[in-house]
Amino acid sequence: MKTKKQDFSHLSPNQPIGIFDSGVGGLTVAKEIKRLLPQENLIYFGDTKHLPYGDKSKEAIIGYATRITEFLLEKNCKAIVIACNTATANALKEVLDLVAEKIPVIDVINPVAEKVSYEIHTNVGVIATKATVNSGLYKKSIRKHNKFIKVDELATPLLVPAIEEGFKNHPVTHSIIYNYLSNKKLKNIETLILGCTHYPLLLEEIKQFYGNRVRVIDSPSIVANQLKMILDKHHLLNTDNSGATYQFFLSDLTKNFEKISRKFFGNSIDLQLKVL
Template structure:
């Protein structure tokens, strides 16, 4: 893929940041943007009609991701954050081609892989959806920067549905986490990457399983640091906004999404239905 020359001259700092995921998981990234970049306007899209992406074909994920990216461009977003590992692993190239150099595209895998590759790690584990694990993108991205790191990836498909159903700090999630993290694949890891933006919602339970034996990488902070650096580089940081606006769109409004999203982002969330 020949990379299109970036031209952000038509963008301004007041434009919103666009962010999308298959469901509530991307709100962990949106929440971090709100914390680290409190003056930024946001447009969030949760593709609740088609979740979980991790069980879908690559062709389906590409279709969802490019339609949502088109919508975010129509909403005049100055950057697009693909806050979904499955979408990043399967549709990043297509979203970048669609955007055609008009706005920066930030994904949730490459910034994390690069940071991990340049820190002191030997054995790294990744838990993620089937679509992310089957792509092998975490292993490829980490080893591109540091070929001496051993990377093992484990598909953990039951976690996203459990989270979307509201089972946090619950015997159901305790049992799922125990069964997955006890897998022999992860036996000798020193570091665990949460390769799905839903998973930080269970980070306390995951850390509890490991105690202090394994370092757990919480991706949203790394991703938003990358976003901040890119916006700053292109003079697109919004620094004069005292009343940021947050817009939330979903492809299907569910009671669970409404309830969980308010817990993550705050009670001010108003969901708008947008079928793409």
């Protein structure tokens, strides 16, 4: 059966890219998009009022994700990046239904799963929130492309609250990481997928635990490259050299978000409160 060809000819390259997450985690994706596509205008929505998404019901996550998507559509975005694994695992279908192919939607699970599937991996571990692990989407997505890969998923629910509280390079995160990564489910893995966009903020601590024994996948880079490929394919890459703009909307203003966003995007950024 022929798939319908997507037509995005009504979109303009100088329209912004919308990115959303439950909090600071999606900033790891936004930072990589900024690095790879420095001319692109970005609008970021951090749903800090409702984090962490990982312990919420599927219905609640769908509600949050669709309201944010509606907001980004109102902001005239030319593409939406769901920079949240939990929202992808629980609300991707609803977001796609809402967008109705008006603009491209890029999620953070399928591009990573596809890339891992076609590289040399045998035993893959995934650490993620409870809601992402319960969905089983990583395992399904990877094994859809390569049924010979063994995938073990482990819920690591304490990591997001620790990151949102600013516990980086801290005895608290060292202890949590050690306890989770020592779990027997991850005993024989050769590759680890950080199945939450918050987790790259602890990348060095996670690599320190493993030494060189386990390859840790750089998910934000994979997602940013997927976005670039899709925008390029549809002639939507911004070539305007006048300077990119970055807008940040939060459902609750937090000190840690302010600290990390300014670190990634500079001190002059403006954080706006927007309750949906």
